[in-house]
Amino acid sequence: MANPKNRGKNSNLRVFLTILLVVAAISVMIKLNRNFNFSVTVPLTFENLGDDQILKSASTNQVKVKGKASGYDYFKYRFFSQKFPIDLSQLQQKNGKAYYVFNAEEDALEGSLTGSDITSFQPDTVFFDLDKNFEKRVPVIPEYAISFAAGYGSLEGFKVDPDTITLRGPQSELDTITRVYTEAISFENVRNSVSDSLQLSFNAAIPMVEIRPDKVLYSLSVDKFTEGSVSVPLQLINVPSNVTAKVFPKRINVIFNVNLSNYELVKSSDFKVVVDFDQVESLSTSLTPEVKEAPSYVRDIRLSESTVQYLLVK
Structure with a gap:
């Protein structure tokens, strides 16, 4: 049988711990409701790029924001991925340079810090290197190897459709490209016709150039x-x-x-x-x-x- 004194001590300990937790929670809530200075690093997103434009680079892809907000709002903010969108169709221009200037009074963060008081952006300006988007038609060169079974062959051979595609990108990049290639494919001991699609690519990485479409259909008609x-x-x-x-x-x-x-x-x-x-x-x-x-x-x-x-x- 349990000792009455021990039961009393355990009960008193539970009451003490409960009171302690309640007091701590109230203290935290009071502190979270107070305003304090914050500093957060926010990634930038770039939106509404014109169809005839290409974004070659930006001077930064994130901004450090300082301001004042309640601890409660800041606590919620830290648990969500926040981004700051920049509308590329509304950029300012000067001497041929495009740029965006942050405004502490007009620009606002998203999420729980929407209503916060911003004191500064670092850097306060983002510069953009924009170029005109050009188009160019180039042939598609299929990369393939075929071996037929004895007595079989193809009259038309390996065909791709379309056999020419459109590239979009800066003029300086397009001038260096004369063709695109399919991914390599091989066939052995072929007896039947085959068809599918193949991904297109360049021999080297050209990140500023877009291939449209980026796949082609292929066909190989096989006869006896x-x-x-x-x-x-x-x-x-x-x-x-x-x-x-x-x-x-x-x-x-x-x-x-x-x-x-x-x-x-x-x-x-x-x-x-x-x-x-x-x-x-x-x-x-x-x-x-x-x-x-x-x-x-x-x-x-x-x-x-x-x-x-x-x-x-x-």
Whole structure:
């Protein structure tokens, strides 16, 4: 059984501690309600920048504010992130320089210190380096590597859309840029068509220049390919007027790859293979034939003969 004297001591201690806490709380509240001097460092935010302007730099991104406020308001203020907004569309200008001057009577802090009495801003002026926003169109260069599965390929190849984009920024920066690049992407053993989007970037960091849009779509149309060949007559060009030219053979096989859907469309007449007598060398009796015309849907074109023999008869 507990000792009555001990119970009495514990009860008295609890009462004493309760009174002490109440007195301390009242004392703190009285002090918080009194006005006292404060000093806070406030980050700056910059708003309403014109579409035709770019903010290159500001002399500071924070300001030290001194003033008077109740301890209660200051205590609340310390628990919230406060910022001081500067309207860039209302800046003053002098000698080509843009600036904002803090006014202790007109400028006010946000949050619990809205009604405080401000005595000073340090620094009292923020200077801005503004530049005109220019636009420039540049090509998009895709960065990719592709390997196809055997018998597969792409007639159109890797394509991006759009293939040119708009840059916005200072003229001095835009003059140094001639292109933008996609992020690198690679494909292996490809059998099926693919498409998605890619992020755009520069080779080096250019923070003042904006890319619009900053992504492009890509597509790779993949088909099953097969090899084909047709026999094409050789056409002689630039034959001297005082001679008759003959070549052996008179026809040559054109070998190519074509996607299966276009295989039946290929005809001998779609190709033009020439022998150019302007290329004749005095010590040689052979010429190299060249493919001058071919359908757009064939690829990997080669000839069955790398050279042909010729004869000139007067």
